Amino acid sequence: MSTSGFRTEEIVEAYAAMHRCVQGYADSGDWTPFAEHFTPDATYVEHAFGTFRGREEIRAWSVRTMTSFPGSVMTGFPLAWQVVDADAARLVCEVRNLMPDPGDGSRHEESNLTIMTYAGDGLFSREEDVYNPMRFARMTLRWAEVARAHGRLSAEGEAYVAQYGAMLGPRVTPSA
Template sequence: FYIWNNLPDPTGTGKRFGFPNTTILEYAGDGKFSFEGDYYNPEDAGRVFVDWIKAGGTRETPQDRTLEGIEGWAPNPPEPAFPREEIEAEFENYRKRGEIAVATGDWNQWADQFTDDAHYREHHYGYFKSQKEIRDWINGVMQPFPTMEFPVSYKFIEGNRISALIPNILPAPDGDDGYYGFDVNTILHYAGNGKWSYEEDVYSPAEAGEVIGRWIAAGGVIPKAD
């Protein structure tokens, strides 16, 4: 679920200073949690804090407990909910399409699963507002990493919305047994007929860059573009 990190407006003009993170909790019973994972882009957090301070924000700025999420950040999932069994099956198809793309290099079949007017929020690369924009982006961004894998650690279904923890893992170079992966919390909205109308990938781009840097230093090779 989303937890919005909101700072009160020091200007009194209604300006928003906030960023979302998503949180995954494991309940262990007796009022205790055994795991918490928070997923967000630290660059967003830093930018928000800097902007807030520049606008006059201080410890003395009065709290505003009426603040909620930023309107328009993500669309609401389609209604009514499709059968859970259908959503489960289509998420498995989503996962398999990723495997096919890795095995064949064909990311077009992966992009085909989105509606024509689908939106995709990627916390580093930006916001895409159609299947075509998603297709153009994914074909470019995945070219350097043809062997990246996407195992699913967790998934949660609520209505037509799925929240899944999907590590992005690069294979260890020959002779190396290190782990080269970073966690991504993926949010999907199912629109029926095997199509998704929204995806959001929440992660730390800085962590991703650090992992890729270690992988290259260990012998990982980025293929040259054709």
């Protein structure tokens, strides 16, 4: 038994169960239950959007972010790898954020490192997502450029390009 009181297998199984649910939320578009994977007093640190405390803040952020562009377009979040420090009750993994085929068969994705702190009973007390927001935004804009060329960019995607395209470089610009 580790000093945290949790076995590596328990932490891995809890995260795998959560991760299966996350794919279901992406498939259905309903992110409301996401916060239930956390303790009532959990902390979620998201480097681009801020720190959220408690299930209701986590729920509001996840629903708002994942039901609007580009979150609403993402098709999956497979793990590239994971490691567990049972003594610290932590699981660290690389999550791949996948965009759908924009129309030409190209693949667009950006990864983040996620640090999960396990609290027992299948729940987590903390999540921290570490990534470069500029790289993620540039990937999203590249995807939008290809999707637009193939008639697959939504009005919400066009609004995203209009808001962020000029700020991030000349490659993707709002449509006329």
